[in-house]
Structure formats: C-alpha cells, structure tokens
Amino acid sequence: MVSTSTELIIHLMNRAGFGITPDELDACSLMTYEDLVENLLNPSESAHISDDILFRDHVDLHASRSGVPAYWAYRMISTQSPLEEKMSLFWHGIFATGNSKLNNLRTLLNQIEMFRRSGTGKFDDLLIKLSQDPAMLIWLDNQDNLNESINENYGREILELFSMGVGNYTEDDIKECARAFTGWSVANSEYMSLMAQKDSIWPYGRIVWHYDFKPGIHDVDNKEFLGEAGPFNGDDVIRIICNQEATARFIARHMYNFFVADEVPVPQWKDTPPKDPAAIDTLVEAYFKYEHDIKSVLRVLLTSDFFKESRYQKIKSPVELVIGTLRLSGEYNDDSKVDSSIFGVIAESDYMGQALCNPPSVEGWHTGEEWISSGALVDRVNFASQHIGNPDNDGVKHILNRIHADLKNDTHTIGELIESCGNSVGITRISGDTADGVLDLFTQEEVQTNGQDTDIAIEDGTILRVLEFMVSSREYQLC
Amino acid sequence: MKTVKTIGINSNQPVGRGFNFPYDIAINDDLGKSRIIYLLNRPNSATRLGTRIQYFTFEEEWIGEFGNPLDDDEAKFTRPVTLDFNSKNQLHVTDEATDEIKIFDSDGNFQRFIKLDSDSHRNADQFGPAGIAIDSDDFIYVSSRYLNVIQKLTSEGRVVTEWGGAGSGPGEFEMPWGMDVDAQGNLYVADWRNDRIQKFDSEGNLLHIFGESGVAIGQFNRPSSVAVDTNMNIAVADWGNERVQILDEGGSVLNVLEGDATLSKWSHEWLDVNLDEREARNRADLKALDLPEHLKNAYHEASQTEHKFWGPVSVKFDSDNQLYVTEHSRHRIQVFEPVNLK
Numbered sequence: 001m002v003s004t005s006t007e008l009i010i011h012l013m014n015r016a017g018f019g020i021t022p023d024e025l026d027a028c029s030l031m032t033y034e035d036l037v038e039n040l041l042n043p044s045e046s047a048h049i050s051d052d053i054l055f056r057d058h059v060d061l062h063a064s065r066s067g068v069p070a071y072w073a074y075r076m077i078s079t080q081s082p083l084e085e086k087m088s089l090f091w092h093g094i095f096a097t098g099n100s101k102l103n104n105l106r107t108l109l110n111q112i113e114m115f116r117r118s119g120t121g122k123f124d125d126l127l128i129k130l131s132q133d134p135a136m137l138i139w140l141d142n143q144d145n146l147n148e149s150i151n152e153n154y155g156r157e158i159l160e161l162f163s164m165g166v167g168n169y170t171e172d173d174i175k176e177c178a179r180a181f182t183g184w185s186v187a188n189s190e191y192m193s194l195m196a197q198k199d200s201i202w203p204y205g206r207i208v209w210h211y212d213f214k215p216g217i218h219d220v221d222n223k224e225f226l227g228e229a230g231p232f233n234g235d236d237v238i239r240i241i242c243n244q245e246a247t248a249r250f251i252a253r254h255m256y257n258f259f260v261a262d263e264v265p266v267p268q269w270k271d272t273p274p275k276d277p278a279a280i281d282t283l284v285e286a287y288f289k290y291e292h293d294i295k296s297v298l299r300v301l302l303t304s305d306f307f308k309e310s311r312y313q314k315i316k317s318p319v320e321l322v323i324g325t326l327r328l329s330g331e332y333n334d335d336s337k338v339d340s341s342i343f344g345v346i347a348e349s350d351y352m353g354q355a356l357c358n359p360p361s362v363e364g365w366h367t368g369e370e371w372i373s374s375g376a377l378v379d380r381v382n383f384a385s386q387h388i389g390n391p392d393n394d395g396v397k398h399i400l401n402r403i404h405a406d407l408k409n410d411t412h413t414i415g416e417l418i419e420s421c422g423n424s425v426g427i428t429r430i431s432g433d434t435a436d437g438v439l440d441l442f443t444q445e446e447v448q449t450n451g452q453d454t455d456i457a458i459e460d461g462t463i464l465r466v467l468e469f470m471v472s473s474r475e476y477q478l479c
Numbered sequence: 480m481k482t483v484k485t486i487g488i489n490s491n492q493p494v495g496r497g498f499n500f501p502y503d504i505a506i507n508d509d510l511g512k513s514r515i516i517y518l519l520n521r522p523n524s525a526t527r528l529g530t531r532i533q534y535f536t537f538e539e540e541w542i543g544e545f546g547n548p549l550d551d552d553e554a555k556f557t558r559p560v561t562l563d564f565n566s567k568n569q570l571h572v573t574d575e576a577t578d579e580i581k582i583f584d585s586d587g588n589f590q591r592f593i594k595l596d597s598d599s600h601r602n603a604d605q606f607g608p609a610g611i612a613i614d615s616d617d618f619i620y621v622s623s624r625y626l627n628v629i630q631k632l633t634s635e636g637r638v639v640t641e642w643g644g645a646g647s648g649p650g651e652f653e654m655p656w657g658m659d660v661d662a663q664g665n666l667y668v669a670d671w672r673n674d675r676i677q678k679f680d681s682e683g684n685l686l687h688i689f690g691e692s693g694v695a696i697g698q699f700n701r702p703s704s705v706a707v708d709t710n711m712n713i714a715v716a717d718w719g720n721e722r723v724q725i726l727d728e729g730g731s732v733l734n735v736l737e738g739d740a741t742l743s744k745w746s747h748e749w750l751d752v753n754l755d756e757r758e759a760r761n762r763a764d765l766k767a768l769d770l771p772e773h774l775k776n777a778y779h780e781a782s783q784t785e786h787k788f789w790g791p792v793s794v795k796f797d798s799d800n801q802l803y804v805t806e807h808s809r810h811r812i813q814v815f816e817p818v819n820l821k
Contacts, residue, residue, distance in 0.1 A: 052672070052701050056654075056656075056701075056703075057524070058524035059500045059502060059521055059522075059524075059790070059792070059807045059808075060500050060522055060523060062790050062807065062808050063500075063782070063789065063790065063807075063808035065500075066523070066525075067524060067525065070524075070525075106782060110774075110779075114773075117773065132771075187764075187767050187769070187783075188763035188764065188765065188767065190759050190762060191756070191759040191760050191762070191763040194755065194756060198756070200753075200756060201489045201491060202488060202489055202749050202750075202753070202756070203742065203746035203749055203750065204488070204489055204740065204746070204785055205489045205789075205808060205809055205810050207765065207784070207785055208782040208783045209783070210769075210771065210783050211771060212769070340525065343524060343525035344525065
C-alpha cells in the first residue's frame with residue numbers, strides 16, 4: 001500500500017496542478033506537505049517551454065491568430081508552476097470570455113496572462129484589472145456604456161457572475177454599477193469593435209486591443225450603490241463589492257467547487273446550500289482576515305482537513321484530463337522543437353465539452369457530472385488509453401522502465417502489477433470493480449481460482465494492457 | 480531611413496493574392512522586366528494549408544504561386560524556411576521538415592531537390608535546414624537548425640565543407656537561421672539562440688562576431704535574418720526586439736528601424752470596397768500607444784499598433800540597396816531607402 005503522504009501528494013497535485021508523474025512524486029516525497037503547498041503558491045520561476053521556440057516553429061502562434069488553446073496547452077503541459085496555470089483556468093471559467101464574439105485571440109490571451117500574473121493577488125486588484133481588460137470590455141459591450149445611455153451588461157455580470165451572485169443586490173444597484181463603469185473602454189473602440197463584428201483581418205492582420213478611459217463619456221454624478229453614496233467610479237464600486245460578505249461567500253464557493261468537491265451549477269446556488277457550509281465559512285473568514293488576498297485563502301484551503309479528505313470527490317474537467325494525461329505520457333517534453341500534433345490533441349478537450357477560449361456563455365462551464373455524457377465519456381476513455389497505451393511515448397517508456405525496476409523479479413502476482421500500474425498513473429485506491437476488470441484481461445485458468453494472487457510474467461505488453469485499463473477506469477476520471 | 484512603400488495585404492485563403500504569415504522573400508532583378516518578389520507564406524501550423532510561394536512585381540502586380548500542399552508531391556512544402564536565387568535564376572527553398580532544398584525555375588516549375596544528410600552526426604535524426612545563401616559562384620550555404628552547423632555545398636549538393644557545432648563559443652551555433660553572402664564572398668549567419676551575428680570567410684574561418692543578448696542598441700534578441708548591401712552595410716532582423724538594426728562593416732550601429740508602414744496598393748483597393756471599415760479607420764489613431772505598464776515592451780507595442788514591425792523575420796536588399804523587411808505577424812513587406820542615402 002502507498003503511504004498516506006503519497007496519497008496526499010497525488011491529491012494535492014491533481015487539484016493544484018495537472019496530476020503527477022512518478023518522477024515528480026519521488027521528488028515531492030522528500031518534502032513536507034506544507035512545503036509542497038508553499039512551493040505551489042510561490043513558484044521560484046515560471047519554467048515552461050520557451051515562447052521563442054514555439055513562435056519559430058509555429059509562426060502563427062506569434063500573433064495568436066489561432067492556436068491559443070494549443071499554446072496554452074503547451075504551457076500547462078510543460079510548466080513547473082502548475083498552480084499558476086490552474087488558477088488561470090479557474091478564473092477563465094468564472095470570468096468566462098469567448099473568442100466567438102471577440103475574434104481577437106491575442107487580446108483574449110492577454111486576459112489569460114493577466115490571470116496568470118494577478119490570479120492569486122488581492123481580489124479587488126483582480127476585479128479592477130478584469131474591468132479594464134479589453135477582451136472583457138468588448139465581450140460585455142462596455143464600449144457602448146455611455147454616461148447619456150448606459151449599457152448594463154457589464155454592470156450586471158460583475159455582480160451576478162463575477163462577485164456576489166444573484167439575490168444580493170437590486171436592479172438599481174446594477175444601473176448604478178453600470179454608471180460607474182461608463183467610459184471604461186478600449187482605444188479606437190469604434191474601429192476595433194467593427195473589426196471584431198466583421199471578423200476582419202484586413203489590411204494587416206488583427207490589432208490587439210488595449211484599455212482606454214474616456215472621461216468625456218464617464219458619468220461623474222452621484223450614485224447610490226449597495227447602501228453607499230458618492231460620485232463613484234469603477235474602482236469605488238469594486239471596493240464596495242469586495243467588502244461584501246456575499247462576495248466572500250461567492251468566491252469561496254467557487255474555490256470549493258474547483259479545488260475541493262463538485263457543487264451544483266452556479267444558477268442553483270441561490271436555492272441550494274453549499275455542500276460543506278463549514279468549509280465555506282472557513283474560506284470566508286480567511287478572505288476577510290487576509291484582506292481579500294486569494295493566495296492566503298488558497299493556502300487555508302489547501303492545508304485544510306476538508307481539502308485533504310476530499311479525494312476522489314471531483315470529476316476531472318476535460319482540460320484536466322487531457323493535460324494530466326499528456327504530462328504523464330511525456331509526448332511534448334522535447335523543448336528544442338514543437339510538435340504540430342498538439343493542435344489536434346488539445347481539440348480533443350473541445351469534443352469532451354471544454355473548448356479553451358470559447359466557454360459556452362458568460363456563465364462559463366458547468367462542472368462535475370455535467371462533464372460526463374455518454375459521448376464525452378467514450379472520448380475521455382479513448383483519449384487516455386491511446387496516449388498511455390502507446391509505448392513510443394517517452395513518458396510511457398519511462399513508466400514501463402520504472403515498473404520493471406519496481407517489480408524486479410520476472411514473475412509477480414497480478415495484484416502487485418495492478419498496484420504498481422495504478423500508482424504510476426496516480427490511482428492509489430483501486431476499486432474491486434477495476435481490479436476484477438483487470439483480471440478479465442488474463443486468460444490463464446488459474447485466475448479463476450487465485451484471482452489477484454495469480455503469478456504472471458512481467459512483460460511490456462502485459463504492463464501496457466493494465467496501464468490502458470487503469471486510465472480507462474472510473475478512478476482515472478476522478479481526482 | 481525613409482519608407483519607400485509597403486507591399487501586401489493579409490489573406491486567410493489557402494490560394495490567391497495576399498499574404499498569410501510570410502516568412503522570407505527573394506528578390507529577382509534579373510528577369511529583364513519588372514523587379515519580381517517571391518514570398519514564402521507559412522500559415523496554419525495545424526494543417527499547413529496555405530503554405531506556398533507567391534510572386535508579384537514591386538508594383539504589386541500579382542503573377543502567381545506554387546509549392547502549395549495541394550500541389551504534387553515533389554513541389555509542395557512541409558515546413559519551408561528561407562529562399563534564395565542562384566546565378567541561373569533558380570529559386571532554392573529550404574524545408575526543415577523534409578531535410579531538402581527544393582529548386583524551382585523562376586516560373587515556379589519544380590526542377591529538383593537536394594537532400595541534406597544528418598547521418599554523419601551521432602544522435603541526429605534530422606538536419607533541419609533553416610537559412611540558405613548562395614554565392615556568386617553558386618556555392619550553396621545552408622544552416623542546420625538541429626545539427627548547429629553550416630554546410631557549404633556545390634550546386635549539385637555535394638558537401639564541400641562544414642563547420643560549427645552546438646555551443647555559444649566563437650564559431651559555434653545554437654539553432655542558426657538566416658544567412659547572406661557579401662560581395663567579397665564572406666558569409667553572415669544569424670546565430671539565433673546565441674543572439675549574435677557571426678561572419679565567416681568562404682572556408683568557414685571566423686572573421687567577426689556582432690552583438691550579444693539584450694534589448695539595448697547593438698544587442699539582439701533572437702536575430703532571424705541578416706543581409707548585406709553592396710556597401711557592406713549589414714541589416715539584422717532583430718526579431719525578438721521587433722526591430723531591424725543596421726550596422727556598418729565594423730559592427731557599429733548606424734540605424735535602428737521600428738517600422739513605419741503605409742497602406743499598400745492592395746490595402747487601398749480593399750478599403751475602397753469596404754467603406755465602413757475605411758471610415759471607422761480614418762477616425763481611429765492606430766499609432767496610439769498609451770499602454771498600461773505590463774504591456775510596455777516591444778512585442779505588445781507592435782501588436783497594439785499597425786505601423787510598427789510585428790515579427791520582422793526577414794531582411795533582404797535588392798540590387799539598388801533598398802531594404803525589404805518582411806513581417807510575419809503583419810503580413811506585409813516594408814521597403815526602405817538605401818542606407819546612408821542623403
């Protein structure tokens with residue numbers, strides 16, 4: 001059996017990263033759990049495949065005309081700072097902005113890079129940066145939010161979906177909030193939004209957008225917002241929002257849903273209590289104690305008992321499943337050249353229901369069981385078994401070598417092989433159903449009587465079959 | 480150095496007029512008619528669709544294209560990188576995926592290819608031809624992206640000599656890319672990942688090293704291309720710094736270009752039939768650069784404006800010493816007056 005600490009390491013890396021390879025597990029085993037958490041929260045450097053290599057090999061990535069999901073996938077696969085990418089993914093799911101309307105992927109990538117830079121800082125600062133993010137401004141039409149003719153779209157969504165949640169503000173608050181954000185726009189907004197609408201690349205490709213405050217269309221008059229009054233602008237409104245308990249509860253529940261256990265979809269939060277109210281209370285308390293600092297809230301979450309005890313309570317999102325599998329298979333680890341197949345591979349996540357940079361709506365993706373439709377499940381199983389079942393992949397070769405080294409004698413029991421293969425792909429609790437399924441792979445008559453105690457020869461083909469079965473199991477769909 | 484003109488327009492179509500991530504050009508002044516530009520497009524990493532060479536006159540009269548993946552097997556490209564003409568007006572194109580130099584006549588008819596060999600190098604399964612330069616005697620120099628060497632070949636493809644090796648010492652390379660030969664037969668190599676230009680004589684003896692890593696004037700960030708005019712002025716595509724630096728023969732910086740694009744003939748034609756965009760464009764200030772602090776670097780400044788270089792990947796001089804800067808991410812060529820023209 002693996003030790004509890006090994007299970008915890010795997011759990012932590014599943015949730016705060018994209019799984020763990022056997023070598024990484026060895027390295028992590030030398031550290032305390034608390035140090036591991038600190039390393040994730042404070043990575044020494046953001047090591048990942050270099051942009052210069054990516055851009056030289058795939059020049060269209062330089063301008064991000066297309067391929068941003070592939071570019072981001074490369075970052076997630078190669079990063080040594082997985083929590084940074086995980087937090088970017090977290091905010092991308094909440095502040096869901098889609099290229100289907102923007103037609104400007106580079107601007108959207110700048111938003112994702114903003115999440116990477118600011119995603120673990122003070123929530124107030126993140127909301128200000130979001131409110132000045134040109135992709136978000138065009139996505140929610142704030143370039144049309146004028147002092148004499150307000151557009152409520154951004155004012156509504158920042159309250160409903162980005163901070164407080166339905167039921168914690170009035171329709172008047174929405175209007176006042178929108179007034180505060182008048183004039184928060186992008187440079188050359190008329191031309192840029194026209195090019196976005198027409199999906200125009202002419203004459204010289206897409207021009208990336210940047211924030212521009214237009215004082216001439218900003219409403220400077222008094223506003224009444226959430227019980228306070230003054231000539232508020234967007235910064236003031238965000239300060240007021242971030243001081244609300246509803247905001248703390250909303251962000252806490254999102255963090256719980258993403259890192260701890262699947263919750264019901266956001267539209268049901270108004271009527272459905274949290275799965276673990278005490279855990280939410282703990283995170284809310286941390287939010288205020290640490291002055292809205294997301295990293296501090298994360299530290300409390302990742303070191304809490306409710307987190308440590310939440311193993312196998314989440315269904316991996318498509319991106320988690322795809323990236324975790326590719327980190328394990330080691331297919332894209334050569335940092336001297338770039339493999340074009342990444343473009344097709346990351347598209348598999350789309351088929352499973354999560355297209356990076358194109359969330360289904362401003363509400364983002366519904367998570368948990370909604371990831372699993374019959375079609376998506378087939379895609380997930382096929383994807384994992386194809387990549388982990390391919391002995392040409394460097395990571396798989398390495399796993400084979402490790403299992404041979406682990407099981408030094410030529411003959412071992414099926415049970416020992418199951419355990420070794422499971423540990424290699426991050427599964428530490430193998431169910432009876434999964435073990436029985438592995439037994440069905442073997443044709444020896446004695447399996448009928450000896451079960452997992454049956455001796456077998458440890459050969460590559462046998463190991464690969466068990467590995468494929470393991471990543472096709474229910475356990476591999478969970479984290 | 481003043482801008483002479485801007486050539487091109489973006490297109491996302493796999494065939495026809497318009498550029499899509501242009502990667503290099505070759506200029507032919509020797510066909511007895513107008514100056515003709517051959518431009519290599521390398522779009523769409525996922526499908527390669529639209530990878531091809533287009534050719535057109537300096538006045539933007541469209542002539543044709545070849546090398547499309549839809550073409551027959553011999554002519555089509557997989558991952559082409561650079562191109563150059565020999566004295567017989569044969570266009571040579573490197574393809575780093577197939578380890579070939581493909582050779583075409585000036586009408587785009589495929590003639591033959593030279594296969595580059597990595598067998599003599601241990602642990603190397605690919606040559607990865609990147610840059611190409613052909614001297615006045617039709618010797619071919621090709622830089623190897625994977626082997627980190629320069630090979631000198633006869634016009635038939637026989638290896639005459641080879642030098643270099645992986646490293647950052649004098650005469651070594653890290654992923655070399657574009658090259659050019661000067662009037663005296665010396666070779667200049669953009670030593671891409673060492674952030675420098677190395678100059679060799681025709682036998683591979685190191686003569687000079689220009690530049691080092693950085694953003695200051697005289698420093699480079701991943702130089703991708705180098706060209707030398709008849710007065711021995713050296714243009715360097717300082718790709719990662721989104722600029723072109725002009726050096727004199729001794730390496731002193733004469734000029735730094737950041738781009739000053741105008742509307743090309745094809746762009747004017749397009750805007751003439753898309754009046755809503757032309758009018759909105761006329762009301763915009765596309766040189767505006769009031770960027771937030773985190774975007775204040777060469778890449779973002781280039782991406783957020785239209786006139787600046789964005790991805791200046793290739794530099795070439797024509798026979799009048801006019802400088803052509805090809806920008807992959809703005810899908811155009813900016814042409815500049817000769818260096819030192821008063």
